[in-house]
Structure formats: structure tokens, C-alpha cells
Amino acid sequence: MFAALLRVQLASVRASLFRSSKKEKRRGIGMKLLIAVLAVYVVGVFVLMFGAMFDALAVPLHETGLDWFYFAMGALMAIALCFIGSVFTAQQQLFNARDNELLLSMPVPPRYILGSRMAVLLGLNYALELVVLVPVGVVWLMNVGSSAMGIVCFVLCALLLPFLILTLTCLFAWLLAAITARMRNKTIVTMVLYLIFLAAYFYIYMNFQTLLTELITNSSGIAGSMSYVYPIYAFGTAVASADALQLAAFAACCLVPFALVCAILSRGFLAVTTRRPSAKKAVYRERELKVGTAAGAMLRKELSRFASNGMYILNAALGTILTLAAAVALLIYRETLIMVLAILPEGWMAAFIVIALCFLCATDVISAPSISLEGRTLWLLKSLPVSAFTVLMSKVNLHLVVALPVTLIASVICVAALPFSAAEAAAVILIPALMTLFGALFGVVMNLKLPKFDYINETAVVKNSASVMVTMFASWGVLAAPCILYGFVLSDVLGVTVFLYICAAALAAACAALYFYLKHAGSRLFMEL
Amino acid sequence: MLRIEHLTKTYGNKRAVDDLTLHIRPGQIYGFIGHNGAGKTTTIKACCGIMNFDSGEIYIGGRSIKSEPLECKRSLAYIPDNPDLYDFLSGIKYLNFICDVFAVPQAERQERIHRYAEIFELTADLAEPISAYSHGMKQKLAIISALVHSPRLIIMDEPFVGLDPVASHKLKGLMREHCDNGGAIFFSTHVLEVAEKLCDMVAIIKSGKLIKSGTMDEVRGDDSLEEVFLELEEE
Numbered sequence: 219m220f221a222a223l224l225r226v227q228l229a230s231v232r233a234s235l236f237r238s239s240k241k242e243k244r245r246g247i248g249m250k251l252l253i254a255v256l257a258v259y260v261v262g263v264f265v266l267m268f269g270a271m272f273d274a275l276a277v278p279l280h281e282t283g284l285d286w287f288y289f290a291m292g293a294l295m296a297i298a299l300c301f302i303g304s305v306f307t308a309q310q311q312l313f314n315a316r317d318n319e320l321l322l323s324m325p326v327p328p329r330y331i332l333g334s335r336m337a338v339l340l341g342l343n344y345a346l347e348l349v350v351l352v353p354v355g356v357v358w359l360m361n362v363g364s365s366a367m368g369i370v371c372f373v374l375c376a377l378l379l380p381f382l383i384l385t386l387t388c389l390f391a392w393l394l395a396a397i398t399a400r401m402r403n404k405t406i407v408t409m410v411l412y413l414i415f416l417a418a419y420f421y422i423y424m425n426f427q428t429l430l431t432e433l434i435t436n437s438s439g440i441a442g443s444m445s446y447v448y449p450i451y452a453f454g455t456a457v458a459s460a461d462a463l464q465l466a467a468f469a470a471c472c473l474v475p476f477a478l479v480c481a482i483l484s485r486g487f488l489a490v491t492t493r494r495p496s497a498k499k500a501v502y503r504e505r506e507l508k509v510g511t512a513a514g515a516m517l518r519k520e521l522s523r524f525a526s527n528g529m530y531i532l533n534a535a536l537g538t539i540l541t542l543a544a545a546v547a548l549l550i551y552r553e554t555l556i557m558v559l560a561i562l563p564e565g566w567m568a569a570f571i572v573i574a575l576c577f578l579c580a581t582d583v584i585s586a587p588s589i590s591l592e593g594r595t596l597w598l599l600k601s602l603p604v605s606a607f608t609v610l611m612s613k614v615n616l617h618l619v620v621a622l623p624v625t626l627i628a629s630v631i632c633v634a635a636l637p638f639s640a641a642e643a644a645a646v647i648l649i650p651a652l653m654t655l656f657g658a659l660f661g662v663v664m665n666l667k668l669p670k671f672d673y674i675n676e677t678a679v680v681k682n683s684a685s686v687m688v689t690m691f692a693s694w695g696v697l698a699a700p701c702i703l704y705g706f707v708l709s710d711v712l713g714v715t716v717f718l719y720i721c722a723a724a725l726a727a728a729c730a731a732l733y734f735y736l737k738h739a740g741s742r743l744f745m746e747l
Numbered sequence: 748m749l750r751i752e753h754l755t756k757t758y759g760n761k762r763a764v765d766d767l768t769l770h771i772r773p774g775q776i777y778g779f780i781g782h783n784g785a786g787k788t789t790t791i792k793a794c795c796g797i798m799n800f801d802s803g804e805i806y807i808g809g810r811s812i813k814s815e816p817l818e819c820k821r822s823l824a825y826i827p828d829n830p831d832l833y834d835f836l837s838g839i840k841y842l843n844f845i846c847d848v849f850a851v852p853q854a855e856r857q858e859r860i861h862r863y864a865e866i867f868e869l870t871a872d873l874a875e876p877i878s879a880y881s882h883g884m885k886q887k888l889a890i891i892s893a894l895v896h897s898p899r900l901i902i903m904d905e906p907f908v909g910l911d912p913v914a915s916h917k918l919k920g921l922m923r924e925h926c927d928n929g930g931a932i933f934f935s936t937h938v939l940e941v942a943e944k945l946c947d948m949v950a951i952i953k954s955g956k957l958i959k960s961g962t963m964d965e966v967r968g969d970d971s972l973e974e975v976f977l978e979l980e981e982e
Contacts, residue, residue, distance in 0.1 A: 499875065500837075500874040500875055501871050501874060502838070502839060502870060502871055502872065502873035502874035502875075503874075504857075504861060504870075506853070506857070507839075507843050507846070507853065507856055507857055507860070508843070509846075509847065509852070509853045509856070510847045511847065512847060512848045512850065514847065515843075515844050515847035515848050516848075518844070519833065519836070519844055522833075522835050522836055522840070523833070523835050526835035527835070593831075594829075594831035595831050595832065595833055597792075597797055597825075597827055597831070598831075598832070598833070600795075600796065600797040601795050601796065601797050601820065601825045602820065602845075602848050603817045603818075603820035603821040603848065603849065604817070604848060605817060745799065746799065
């Protein structure tokens with residue numbers, strides 16, 4: 219029975235990546251290859267980033283006799299990455315899955331349902347953990363070296379660590395589900411928590427160099443305080459000293475809480491998943507209804523869907539959130555930024571700001587999952603007397619309504635805060651706006667090509683569906699291509715401002731092409747979904 | 748009101764609907780009966796412009812659903828077999844959304860929403876999100892949303908599933924009233940007793956082909972509709 223549940227879970231994960239729900243066709247080799255390339259790219263970036271970080275730590279810590287602290291830092295980093303990367307997925311997978319009620323109606327013990335889902339999360343944690351621990355191990359071997367027993371301990375600790383992480387994520391997910399199960403507005407709670415994580419992440423990221431220097435100079439003091447966090451200390455000591463006793467202690471730290479959490483969650487699973495909001499019922503009082511146009515109604519409907527799902531907002535509109543944060547940061551650190559950007563050749567400051575803003579715009583994928591999110595309500599849109607083009611444009615407009623004002627505000631702040639010529643200022647405002655429009659149109663086109671309707675929860679569509687991934691990486695590609703072209707080929711021939719306007723013209727042409735595609739072929743494609 | 752002419756729809760090698768011809772006139776409640784997988788839902792979806800078809804034609808009020816889909820959709824309402832509505836909207840927001848799409852004037856929408864919500868005892872729940880509704884409440888909301896824009900033709904797929912006996916009774920009354928006012932209704936059902944009592948005309952479909960159609964008296968003769976249906980199914 220457990221094996222059958224596990225097979226279903228794995229099939230769901232496989233399907234979310236390699237199967238298009240449109241006519242149940244498997245994705246072609248090209249799409250599989252593209253997904254593989256994207257995965258290698260993302261993993262590569264993280265591995266290099268952690269490799270560089272631990273390369274700076276390895277020798278100084280070894281020389282001060284704090285080998286254990288090096289590995290403890292690795293474990294801590296792996297815990298942080300896995301926790302941030304899987305906690306919301308855990309909440310959705312464990313407690314908000316669409317098939318929970320179906321499975322609970324079957325003669326399946328709740329612990330089996332929970333176990334099969336936790337097994338998949340464990341797999342996810344292993345994947346995320348490897349991204350940190352592989353560079354940690356390789357950097358140590360290259361700079362310091364290790365005994366065979368040390369390597370064995372490292373591998374065993376790496377195998378055990380995800381159980382500890384899973385214990386933490388499951389507990390947190392359970393807490394989150396327990397809180398939100400009693401609330402009407404779950405979006406706000408999810409958003410606040412996510413933003414706290416995001417703020418913590420960016421605080422560490424922005425102050426990374428300072429923290430690293432402090433870590434190296436005050437390593438003894440920090441190591442002393444970290445030794446109080448026993449599992450982390452045990453991990454570090456077990457690997458650094460190849461200490462079997464510490465290894466056993468670390469195994470106990472990982473497996474005993476995990477077993478306890480499994481027991482607690484299986485008992486509470488039924489209660490949390492079947493709990494209904496106990497908040498006071500809203501009673502309708504008749505009042506004058508507002509009358510609007512069909513297109514306006516479609517857009518309001520899209521906005522309501524967007525506002526109702528915290529994961530949609532935080533994953534798909536991350537670029538907008540970051541753009542807003544960047545604009546505020548620019549106002550605060552204006553002088554510093556001008557000083558830093560002064561080292562760039564003349565005219566390149568505008569290009570740098572355009573690239574930065576466009577990168578953030580390209581991170582927004584609000585329209586990319588919007589057709590998939592129609593899911594079982596797709597019949598409604600098709601049965602209404604609105605054209606397919608109106609439907610598709612309501613999704614484009616949702617993206618624009620959310621992202622464009624923030625992009626324009628950020629662009630205007632940049633223009634006001636930094637010394638640009640009139641031509642540069644116009645480019646700084648125009649190009650990010652065009653990039654936002656391109657992202658909105660391209661996302662809908664990609665979702666038409668790569669729809670996904672057979673999901674168990676909406677998070678799977680918003681976070682992992684092919685249309686979202688392809689839209690984001692292709693948009694970054696669209697941004698990278700002219701940068702490479704100019705940097706390697708055209709910089710001696712064309713002025714940077716002229717090139718910016720050529721890019722603007724190309725983007726405008728691409729937007730026009732996408733618009734006409736949606737109007738004709740795209741509309742036909744939508745009716746065939 | 749609704750004319751289906753030589754409708755054919757295939758899925759791969761399977762003919763889901765095979766050369767189906769039906770004519771539903773104003774004032775008629777037309778029942779559509781068949782076993783599971785007979786082609787009822789495919790026919791209904793094709794009539795509503797949700798699904799393309801391979802050959803044949805469907806006319807709604809004399810307009811082709813293929814060449815003038817929006818005009819056709821403006822004069823019809825569709826209630827699916829499973830009321831999957833926008834869970835993130837409240838009942839009233841959903842009804843207002845439908846009214847905006849069908850351009851229902853303010854006074855009419857206010858009056859109709861009040862009337863139908865009262866009939867189906869849903870008024871107090873209209874502020875609640877649809878995600879909090881039971882299956883029956885969603886079905887009632889789907890029915891109200893079909894009626895608020897006052898369509899000439901209503902197409903329903905298993906409309907009585909999930910409704911309580913009181914709501915079923917009220918729906919039957921509203922269906923009769925709609926047709927008495929010159930509208931038409933085309934609906935599928937598995938509940939033969941309901942079809943027998945409610946329908947003016949009936950069509951029986953088997954493996955995509957129309958095997959019998961006509962007035963209720965013509966189809967059932969001296970037997971019950973159930974006996975006729977079972978007999979035809981065995982042939």
C-alpha cells in the first residue's frame with residue numbers, strides 16, 4: 219500500500235516536469251533537454267556560489283584548529299537552504315493537497331499518506347542538501363584533505379542530515395497549516411512568513427562579505443556559541459575528527475526527533491486536513507451592485523485569483539517585490555551607488571540600471587501559470603460570450619497591472635536619483651516597461667504551449683510548471699543575448715545609448731509579434747485546450 | 748432555437764457522436780438520455796461552443812456556433828455536470844461577474860439575483876467564498892448564474908445531481924416557466940422518472956448515434972420511459 223502511494227507521489231512529481239496535460243502527451247526530447255539544461259544551470263550557479271564561500275573559509279578555519287566549525291557551517295547552510303526551499307512545499311504537499319480527502323476516504327492509514335509525501339520531501343531535501351554539501355566536501359578535500367574514515371563520516375552525516383531538516387520543515391508546515399486552517403485569509407499569513415524568510419535571506423546576502431570576514435576573524439567565539447547547538451556541533455565534530463561516538467550522537471539527533479514528529483503528525487493529520495474555518499460566517503446584505511464591462515470583469519476576476527493565493531503572489535511576482543525593495547534601497551544608498559557606478563565607462567551607468575531593472579522584470583512570471591490555474595474552471599471561460607483574445611489579454615493585463623506601476627516607479631526613482639542625460643533617462647524608463655510587457659505576453663504564449671491542468675495543488679503550477687520555468691529563463695536569455703552581443707562584438711562600433719534604443723526597438727517588435735500571435739493563432743490554440 | 752445537424756465528433760479512432768441531428772424548438776423542454784459514455788456531454792459541449800467538432804453544424808437561434816460563437820453564447824446558458832466555479836470569488840462576486848460579462852443592466856441584475864437567490868435559499872450565503880460552499884450550493888449558484896442573464900436557450904448536463912429535493916422541485920418549476928415564456932431547454936439526465944414527467948421531447952443516444960427521438964408519448968408508447976430505454980439499450 220505504501221509503495222503504491224509512493225508511486226503516485228513520484229508519478230506526480232515526474233508528470234509536473236515531463237508530462238504536458240494537454241492531450242496527455244509526454245513532453246518531447248527538446249523540452250526535456252531544455253528542462254535538464256535549466257536544472258544544470260541553476261544547480262551550477264548554487265554549487266559555484268557555495269564553493270566560493272567555503273573556499274574562503276576552509277584554510278583559515280583549519281589553521282585556527284576549527285575544522286569542526288567548517289563542517290558545522292556547511293550543515294547550517296544546508297539546513298537553511300533546504301528549510302527555505304521546502305517549507306512551503308511541505309505545507310502544500312502534506313496538508314493542502316487536493317487528493318487528501320480522496321485518500322482519507324480509502325482504507326489507507328493516515329501515516330501511510332503522510333509517509334509517502336514525506337518520502338518525496340526527503341528526496342527534495344537530499345537534492346537541495348547536495349548543492350551545499352558537495353562543494354563543502356570538495357573544497358575541503360582540495361585545500362585540506364581528509365582520511366578515509368573522515369570521508370565515510372561525511373557521507374553518513376550527509377545522509378542523516380535531511381531527516382533533521384525534514385523534522386524542522388514538517389513541524390513548521392504543521393504549525394502553519396494549524397494556524398491557517400482556522401483563518402479565512404490564509405494569503406496574508408503565508409505572505410508575511412515568506413517575506414520574513416526573504417528579508418532574512420537578502421539581509422544575509424547583502425551583508426555576506428561582512429559576515430564572512432567576521433566569521434573568519436571571530437571564528438573561535440562564534441564556534442564556542444555554536445557548540446551549544448548540539449546537532450550542528452555533533453555534525454562538525456563527527457566529520458572533522460572522524461569520531462564514531464559523535465556520529466552516533468548525530469544519528470540519534472536526526473532520527474529520534476524525526477520518529478517523534480512522524481508519530482505526532484500522523485495523529486494530527488486527519489484533524490488538520492479536515493478542519494474547516496471556524497471564523498464567523500459572512501452574511502450577505504443586499505446592496506447596489508457595481509456594473510462594469512466584460513473585459514473589466516475578466517481582469518477583476520484575474521486579480522481576485524492572484525490576491526487569493528500567497529504562493530502565486532510571492533513566486534510569480536517576486537521581481538515586483540524585489541524591484542520595490544531595490545527602489546527604496548536606491549533612495550537610501552544613492553551616494554554609495556553613484557560612487558560605485560562611477561567606475562563604469564561613460565554612458566554605461568544607464569545600461570547597468572536598465573539591465574538590473576530588466577532582470578527584475580524578467581523574474582516576474584505572473585502570466586506564465588495563469589491559463590494552467592484555470593484548471594477545472596476552464597469550461598467557464600470557453601462558455602462565456604467573450605472572445606479567446608479577451609480572455610488571454612485579461613491574463614496579460616493582470617501581469618501589467620501588478621508589475622508595470624512598480625517598474626515605472628522604480629525607473630522614475632532611478633532617473634531622479636542618478637545623473638542621466640535626457641536620452642539615457644528615457645531609455646531607463648522605456649526599456650524596463652517594454653520588458654514587463656514582453657514578459658506578460660510571452661508568459662501567456664508559453665502557457666498556451668505548455669499548459670498543465672492535472673495538478674494536485676496550485677503551488678505545483680506556480681512554482682514548478684514548465685511554462686513558468688521556460689518563461690523565466692527564456693526572458694533572462696532575452697536579456698543576456700544583447701549584453702553578450704554588445705560586450706563582445708558591438709561595443710567598438712556603437713555607442714551604448716544608441717544600442718539601448720536598438721534593443722528597445724527590438725523588444726517593441728517582439729511584443730507586437732507576440733500580441734498578434736495571441737490575437738490569431740493563440741486564440742485558436744486556447745479554444746483547443 | 749437549437750438545431751443540431753449531422754453532428755460528428757471523433758476522439759482518435761472513436762466516434763463519440765455520429766451524425767446526430769436534433770431540433771429543439773422554443774417552448775420545449777428536451778431531454779437527452781443515454782448510458783455513460785454515449786456522447787451526451789460531448790454533444791452538449793459542442794452546442795455550447797466549448798468543444799470543436801469534426802463535421803455537421805449547430806445553429807442557435809439561426810446562427811452557427813462555428814462562425815458566430817459569441818452571438819450564440821450570448822443567447823444561451825450552460826450548466827455543467829460538475830459545478831467547478833471560481834472558488835476564490837464570493838457567490839455575489841461570481842454572479843456580478845457573470846452579469847458584467849453578459850452586460851445585464853443594473854436594475855435587472857439586482858432584481859434577478861434577489862429573486863433566484865431567494866428561490867434557492869442562497870441569499871444569506873452570497874457573501875461567503877465559493878470555496879466554502881457545498882456541492883449542492885455550488886450547483887444552485889451555477890443555476891442562478893445561468894438564469895440571471897435571461898438566456899433564450901438553457902443547456903444543462905445532469906442539472907439535478909447534488910440538489911436537495913426542494914431545490915430540485917423548484918428547478919423543475921423554473922424550467923417549465925422558462926419554456927412557457929418562449930425559451931427552450933436541452934438537458935441530459937440519467938433520472939428517467941424526471942425526464943418522463945418534465946420533458947416535452949426526448950432523444951435517446953447510444954454509442955454516439957441517435958436511436959430514438961420524438962415527443963414523450965411517441966418515444967415511450969404504452970410503456971414507461973425506463974422500459975423503452977432498457978429495451979433499446981439491449982438491442
